[in-house]
Amino acid sequence: MQRRKFIKHTGIGFATLGIFRDLAKLKSISEKDRGAITIATWNNKKAVMAAWEVLSANGSALDAVEAGARIPEEDPLDTSVGYGGYPDREGRVSLDASIMDHEGNAGSVFFLQGILHPISVAKLVMQKTPHVYLAGEGAKLFALENGFEEQNLLTPAAEKAYLEWKKINKYSPKIGPEQHDTIGILAKDRSGRLSGACTTSGLAFKMHGRVGDSPIIGSGLFVDNKIGAASATGLGEAVIKKVGSFSIVEMMRNKMNPEKACKKAIERLLDIKGSSEFQVGYIAMNKAGETGAYSLRAGFPYVVVREGKFELLESKSFFDKK
Ligand code: SD4
Numbered sequence: 001m002q003r004r005k006f007i008k009h010t011g012i013g014f015a016t017l018g019i020f021r022d023l024a025k026l027k028s029i030s031e032k033d034r035g036a037i038t039i040a041t042w043n044n045k046k047a048v049m050a051a052w053e054v055l056s057a058n059g060s061a062l063d064a065v066e067a068g069a070r071i072p073e074e075d076p077l078d079t080s081v082g083y084g085g086y087p088d089r090e091g092r093v094s095l096d097a098s099i100m101d102h103e104g105n106a107g108s109v110f111f112l113q114g115i116l117h118p119i120s121v122a123k124l125v126m127q128k129t130p131h132v133y134l135a136g137e138g139a140k141l142f143a144l145e146n147g148f149e150e151q152n153l154l155t156p157a158a159e160k161a162y163l164e165w166k167k168i169n170k171y172s173p174k175i176g177p178e179q180h181d182t183i184g185i186l187a188k189d190r191s192g193r194l195s196g197a198c199t200t201s202g203l204a205f206k207m208h209g210r211v212g213d214s215p216i217i218g219s220g221l222f223v224d225n226k227i228g229a230a231s232a233t234g235l236g237e238a239v240i241k242k243v244g245s246f247s248i249v250e251m252m253r254n255k256m257n258p259e260k261a262c263k264k265a266i267e268r269l270l271d272i273k274g275s276s277e278f279q280v281g282y283i284a285m286n287k288a289g290e291t292g293a294y295s296l297r298a299g300f301p302y303v304v305v306r307e308g309k310f311e312l313l314e315s316k317s318f319f320d321k322k
Contacts, residue, residue, distance in 0.1 A: 038064060039283050039291045039304045040185040041233040043312060047071040051187055052305040061187040061195035062101045062123075068185040069097070069119040069197040076155045080181035083116055084155045085201025087162050089171065090208045093153040096200050096215040097122045100223040102193035108215035110135040114150040115143045119199045122215070132217060165205050182214060184221060184231025186285045194287070196221045196229045202236065212236025218246035228252045228287055230262070234280035234296070242268045248284050258284035259292025259316070266294045266318050281315060298322050 036055035040048045051068030055061070073082030080086070087093045097118035098108040107126025110133060112118050121143045125134050134142055144150065154162075182200035189195075198221040200214040213236035214220035220236070222245035223229040230248035232239045239245075244265050251261035262282040269275050281295035283302050293302045293315035299322040300315040 035289055035307045036064075036188060036190045037285065037289050037291065037304065037306045038068065038185065038187040039285055039293075039302060040068060040183055041231065041281060041283055041300075041302055042181050042183065043301050043303060044068070044072060044181070044183050044185070045303055045310065045312065046075075047183055047185060048303045048305045049310065051185060052308065052310075055187060055189050055305075056308060058190055060191075061189040061193045062099070064187040064189065065185045065195045065197035066099065066119055066123055068187070069099075069183055069199045070117055072181060072183050073117050073119060073199055076157070078181045079158060079161070079201075079204070081183055081200055082118065083151075083153045084158055085153065086158050086204035087154055088202075088208045088210065089205045091154070091159070091162055092208060093158070093201055094208070095153075096202055096211055096220075097198065098215045098217060098221045099123050099126060099195070099197045100217065100221055100229075101126070101195045102223070102225040104224065106132050106217045108133045108217065109139040109143075110211045110215045111209060112136070112139045112143070114153065115140060115148050116151055116153065117148070119197050121146075121148060122197075122199075133215070135211075162205065171205075171207075182233040184214075184233055184283055186223070186229040186231055186283065188285060188287075188289055192287075194223050194225050194229050194285070196223045196231055198231050200233075213239035213244065216240060218243045220245060222246045222249045224249050224253070226287065228258065228285055230258075230265075230282060230284040232280065232282050233300075235278040238269050238272050238275070238278060238280050241272060244280070244282060248282055252284065252286050257292060258286050258290050259294060262292055262294035263316070263318075266296050269296055270318070276319060283315075294318075 038051040047068040051064040054064035072078040076084035230245040281300035
């Protein structure tokens, strides 16, 4: 009798405990889901803080990534993005950018010249046209028609660097640590919506007309609101060949966590010629709000803001050398 009573009680005890455990689990998941998060490539602290400002005011992930991407676009000291970006080998600055929202809408501009905020033009391509990509003169015309103004994006410092490069004039579009800053930025807002943006002036002293991975949906950026989002920086040609960001989201669909998915995508680059020499870095975020990154070579920092808490992190890499 006593024994039966004991079993009965402990049975109830365990069942109750189980319910509490489940409730606690549910609570922590929903709290995590409510949390707003943003992650960006390199030490783009100002950019993620700008994105965070939008998220903390209950703004959308889309507006957050746009606000974040605009920061390096207008920073004259950032030599890989927008104003201040190094020009191509003809001395002209040309910009690539892409954006995606939580509904899977996408917009990009390729080879855009003379417009300060390619990310905002890309957003308008997404919102105002039935298209995804606008390139070159057409993209510029579209921007001008929509109130953007033309301006010279070549800063004196970038021109000086170009003139120095010209003295040697060796065509080897650099992808060393010093020429990186392209921003890929992902965000999840408090309604759980995911968006991403990617913007760049591309490789320093590239061929006129060269386009990298950043504006190519699936390569430089991919967002699937049900699964997660990813973005890339580094040698665009390598990222394009492996459709990097899309592959990361697909791996997350198969339940891989963001860091592992980035690592797998990096390993896929190894069969590309020269893979021990160039750099690629990936960042990713899944629907549950987990973030991760991985790079081919060492020296790939990235930044995260999770409900107001800023972190500068160093990604793990396949090769130890920078
Ligand atoms: C490109 N992925 O155009 C860009 C370059 C880059 O930091 O990431 N630079 O290939």
